[in-house]
Amino acid sequence: xxxxxxxxxxxxxxxxxxxxxxxxxxxxxxxxxxxxxxxxxxxxxxxxxxxxxxxxxxxxxxxxxxxxxxxxxxxxxxxxxxxxxxxxxxxxxxxxxxxxxxxxxxxxxxxxxxxxxxxxxxxxxxxxxxxxxxxxxxxxxxxxxxxxxxxxxxxxxxxxxxxxxxxxxxxxxxxxxxxxxxxxxxxxxxxxxxxxxxxxxxxxxxxxxxxxxxxxxxxxxxxxxxxxxxxxxxxxxxxxxxxxxxxxxxxxxxxxxxxxxxxxxxxxxxxxxxxxxxxxxxxxxxxxxxxxxxxxxxxxxxxxxxxxxxxxxxxxxxxxxxxxxxxxxxxxxxx
Numbered sequence: 296x297x298x299x300x301x302x303x304x305x306x307x308x309x310x311x312x313x314x315x316x317x318x319x320x321x322x323x324x325x326x327x328x329x330x331x332x333x334x335x336x337x338x339x340x341x342x343x344x345x346x347x348x349x350x351x352x353x354x355x356x357x358x359x360x361x362x363x364x365x366x367x368x369x370x371x372x373x374x375x376x377x378x379x380x381x382x383x384x385x386x387x388x389x390x391x392x393x394x395x396x397x398x399x400x401x402x403x404x405x406x407x408x409x410x411x412x413x414x415x416x417x418x419x420x421x422x423x424x425x426x427x428x429x430x431x432x433x434x435x436x437x438x439x440x441x442x443x444x445x446x447x448x449x450x451x452x453x454x455x456x457x458x459x460x461x462x463x464x465x466x467x468x469x470x471x472x473x474x475x476x477x478x479x480x481x482x483x484x485x486x487x488x489x490x491x492x493x494x495x496x497x498x499x500x501x502x503x504x505x506x507x508x509x510x511x512x513x514x515x516x517x518x519x520x521x522x523x524x525x526x527x528x529x530x531x532x533x534x535x536x537x538x539x540x541x542x543x544x545x546x547x548x549x550x551x552x553x554x555x556x557x558x559x560x561x562x563x564x565x566x567x568x569x570x571x572x573x574x575x576x577x578x579x580x581x582x583x584x585x586x587x588x589x590x591x592x593x594x595x596x597x598x599x600x601x602x603x604x605x606x607x608x609x610x611x612x613x614x615x616x617x618x619x620x621x622x623x624x625x626x627x628x629x630x
Contacts, residue, residue, distance in 0.1 A: 296507040299500040306496030307523040310347040313489025314527060317346060320482030323474050345554040347524040350494035352563035355516075361569025363498055365420070366516025367524060368559045369587050372552045374521045375528050376594040377620035380548045383532045385613025391545055393606045398438075399549045400599045406431050406556040407595070411588055418571045418581075425564030432557035497523065511574035514627045517587065525551075545598070545608065552595065590623060 348371050355363035406428065413424045474482075497520060505515040528551050575582035594616055602608055 296504065299503040299507070302496050303500040303504060303519075306493045306498075306500065307526070309489045309493025310350070310497065310524065311526050313486045313493060314346045315486075316482045317486030317490060320479045320484075320486055323479035324476065324483065326473060327476055327479070342554070342558065345551060345558055346490055347494070347527065348555055348559040349562055350490050351497055351520060351524055352559045353566055354491075354494045355498045356563035356567040356569060358498065359567070359569075360498065360502060360512060361420075361567075362511065362513040362572035362574055363501065363516040363520065364563040364567075364569065365560075365572050365583070366513040366587075367520050368555045368563070369583075369591055370517035370521025371525050371555050371559070372591050373517070373587075373594060373620065373623060374525045375548045375551055375555075376598055377590075377616040377623070378522070379525060379529050379532045380545065380598060381613045381616035381620065383613070384608040385610055385617060388608055388610045388613070390607045391602050393603055395546070396549070396599070396602060398442075399546065399553060400603065402431070402435050403549060403553040403556070403595065403599075406553060407592060410556050410560065411592065414571050414588055415584060419568065420560070420564040420571070421568045422565060425561050425566075425568065428557045428561035429565060432554070432561060435553070435557070510628065513572045513574045513583070518624060518627055545602065549599070586623070586626060590619065594619060 348367055352364040352367045355361070355367065409424075409427060409431065413420065417424070501515045501520050502512055504519075505512045508515075528548060532547070571581065571583060573581050573583070577585045597612055597616060597619075598608070601612060
């Protein structure tokens with residue numbers, strides 16, 4: 296088991312560092328083709344930070360380990376919201392921009408509705424459900440690119456000629472400092488290979504650890520693997536907290552949660568459809584339907600509704616979320 300734990304940790308490290316290299320390489324190549332940074336951030340970087348979850352769930356689904364694929368997606372959403380974001384707002388409550396928050400929240404709950412209805416009605420994640428989730432992802436990306444371009448066009452109109460010249464000079468300086476194309480391609484390729492290898496180590500050894508501990512595979516996926524693949528979001532949240540950008544942390548978490556539903560679940564389900572895992576029961580009912588999915592919705596409602604109404608995140612929200620996450624861990628490991 297010791298070797299499996301070491302390999303599990305190596306897998307996590309590979310996912311985190313290689314994911315960062317992949318994003319840097321992709322963003323560098325995009326800049327070489329003069330794609331605006333706002334669009335790069337809204338697409339390449341957003342997808343890149345979700346790559347650990349994508350690869351782990353896809354690898355698990357292909358290997359017939361549907362419980363890991365499912366648990367990683369749902370567990371990451373719960374972990375992102377009830378642990379990472381909760382710590383951020385419990386330590387330092389902050390105001391949020393209600394206007395910029397509205398659309399990501401709507402997209403998330405539309406995706407969540409599709410996901411939850413599929414789980415409760417069909418109790419299976421089929422090829423069709425995967426395609427529907429990926430379609431929502433494509434619609435969101437198109438919408439994001441269009442709205443970002445409009446915002447950029449408005450900013451250009453309000454920019455004075457002197458500022459435009461300064462911006463052009465700044466862009467030229469940035470281009471001189473950019474890495475050569477071959478370096479960005481190398482980062483992209485090495486990052487992709489490392490992510491794939493790390494995901495394989497994480498899934499294989501996570502299953503071994505679960506067996507050795509005598510707990511269901513889904514429990515390891517919902518907790519340990521979910522926390523591990525959410526480390527990029529944790530780093531972003533801590534950085535945002537230190538710099539006093541609480542709304543940035545919230546935006547990152549909601550975006551990551553949305554991608555977990557439509558991209559992570561969409562890809563894994565499309566590649567290899569699987570039945571809803573039934574590894575724990577409560578009164579004869581599937582624990583996923585009684586605890587995991589309801590908790591995913593509840594923690595997101597606790598965060599988003601007050602934020603949209605009052606435009607701020609409070610310490611009380613953070614404490615409530617942390618209590619819920621602690622209760623979730625107790626249920627998974629002790630009940």
